[in-house]
Amino acid sequence: MKRLLPIFLSMLVLATGIAVRAETDAEVQARKDALDVAGAFANDGFKIRDGHSCGIVKAHEHALVTVNLYAGNQYWFSAAAAEPAKIAVSVYDESGKQVTTESYNNGEKAAAGFSPMNSGQYFVSVDLVEGDGGSFCLVYSYK
Amino acid sequence: MIRLAKLGVLALGAVVFAATGATDTARLPGDQLQKAVRSDSISIPTPGELFAALGKSEKTNWSGQYRGPMPVTYRNRAQIALNLGGLIADGFIAVEAKDSQQVKNIGSDIIKLAKALGVSEHLLGRGKSINEFAENSEWDTLQEELEATQNEVKSSMQSHADQDLVILVTLGGWIRGTQVVTASIMQNYDERSAKVLRQPALVRFMQSKINEVSPQLRQEPLVRDVSEQLNGIEKLVSFPAGKPPGVDEVRKVNETVGKLMTEIESKELPK
Numbered sequence: 001m002k003r004l005l006p007i008f009l010s011m012l013v014l015a016t017g018i019a020v021r022a023e024t025d026a027e028v029q030a031r032k033d034a035l036d037v038a039g040a041f042a043n044d045g046f047k048i049r050d051g052h053s054c055g056i057v058k059a060h061e062h063a064l065v066t067v068n069l070y071a072g073n074q075y076w077f078s079a080a081a082a083e084p085a086k087i088a089v090s091v092y093d094e095s096g097k098q099v100t101t102e103s104y105n106n107g108e109k110a111a112a113g114f115s116p117m118n119s120g121q122y123f124v125s126v127d128l129v130e131g132d133g134g135s136f137c138l139v140y141s142y143k
Numbered sequence: 144m145i146r147l148a149k150l151g152v153l154a155l156g157a158v159v160f161a162a163t164g165a166t167d168t169a170r171l172p173g174d175q176l177q178k179a180v181r182s183d184s185i186s187i188p189t190p191g192e193l194f195a196a197l198g199k200s201e202k203t204n205w206s207g208q209y210r211g212p213m214p215v216t217y218r219n220r221a222q223i224a225l226n227l228g229g230l231i232a233d234g235f236i237a238v239e240a241k242d243s244q245q246v247k248n249i250g251s252d253i254i255k256l257a258k259a260l261g262v263s264e265h266l267l268g269r270g271k272s273i274n275e276f277a278e279n280s281e282w283d284t285l286q287e288e289l290e291a292t293q294n295e296v297k298s299s300m301q302s303h304a305d306q307d308l309v310i311l312v313t314l315g316g317w318i319r320g321t322q323v324v325t326a327s328i329m330q331n332y333d334e335r336s337a338k339v340l341r342q343p344a345l346v347r348f349m350q351s352k353i354n355e356v357s358p359q360l361r362q363e364p365l366v367r368d369v370s371e372q373l374n375g376i377e378k379l380v381s382f383p384a385g386k387p388p389g390v391d392e393v394r395k396v397n398e399t400v401g402k403l404m405t406e407i408e409s410k411e412l413p414k
Binding site: 047048049050051052053055063064065066067068069070071072073090092094095096097098117118119120121123125138140142143 | 169170171172173175176178179180181182183184185186187188189191192193195196197199283286287290291294335336338339340341342343344345348384385
């Protein structure tokens with residue numbers, strides 16, 4: 001069952017995701033890839049949140065996404081870029097200070113995991129370390 | 144600590160794991176934080192996330208948090224949307240309680256309320272799935288199904304040009320979730336549980352979304368009341384980082400959201 005979860009969720013978000021604008025094919029592909037990364041954490045008991053943030057990240061820049069987290073939970077933020085690139089995911093607290101995370105990096109796929117000490121607002125940064133820029137998608141999972 | 148071992152199943156080739164961050168210079172300036180993307184689908188946590196955090200630190204009596212059956216014959220669309228959100232939160236509570244019958248009852252009420260909003264056509268399949276998963280005690284899958292149901296309701300609202308109601312569904316879920324969590328913390332207070340209540344930015348974000356809805360909807364008595372009370376709630380959940388709220392502070396939040404929930408459920412709308 002759990003092995004099928006990423007596939008199921010990929011289909012689910014493709015079919016029913018809340019889109020405020022039509023997503024490009026590149027973003028859809030990036031979302032699928034981000035869900036693949038998140039699916040690995042599902043094997044460890046993490047539930048994938050049925051929500052995402054897709055967009056464009058430019059060369060040597062980052063895209064910043066606001067999340068609200070609960071102390072007591074563990075989180076993994078998984079991202080993927082549609083085009084060949086090297087990306088990284090990092091997390092900042094409400095004051096903008098980077099928090100210590102565990103990281104997974106593999107070219108156009110990356111993830112950061114941590115357990116917040118305090119509930120509240122955090123910022124997830126998807127950094128384009130190498131590449132010309134393009135579409136990315138971010139999803140997260142928690143347990 | 145979060146385990147990474149299972150990530151190997153990805154078989155993606157070169158993989159690097161490392162602990163990163165927290166250097167003195169790693170700080171983002173305020174103007175960048177202001178420009179960060181905020182959206183309902185990723186910036187507002189689901190009731191399931193809130194309940195997961197609460198469940199870590201205490202043994203919660205989930206079935207003790209049930210409420211009586213609510214009317215599903217509301218006529219005011221804003222009120223239906225708020226109650227639909229609350230009902231979805233009730234579904235998460237029933238899943239936490241691992242109560243098949245309660246999940247099925249709530250699933251049925253969700254469909255009824257969604258029908259009243261005219262967004263039920265795609266949800267009938269979800270209702271069936273909820274029943275099947277409940278009968279088979281597939282609790283993790285049920286939680287995913289509830290989340291998907293909530294998103295499908297919102298998605299359907301957007302395609303029906305009812306996007307202003309989306310934030311009310313989210314808000315209804317947050318209010319009901321907070322009512323349940325504060326009640327549970329009061330029954331068995333501990334600091335770790337109380338930490339989940341610190342969410343001023345979240346309340347501020349929901350308030351900003353309410354301010355973006357059409358003037359007609361914003362002027363509806365119930366929406367106006369909810370919006371006004373959110374200002375007070377934001378102050379009540381603005382605890383300093385690292386300082387969990389005490390029992391009295393938790394009680395104040397519970398009383399305020401409880402009053403708001405009573406108003407949302409009431410058949411008599413405020414004037």
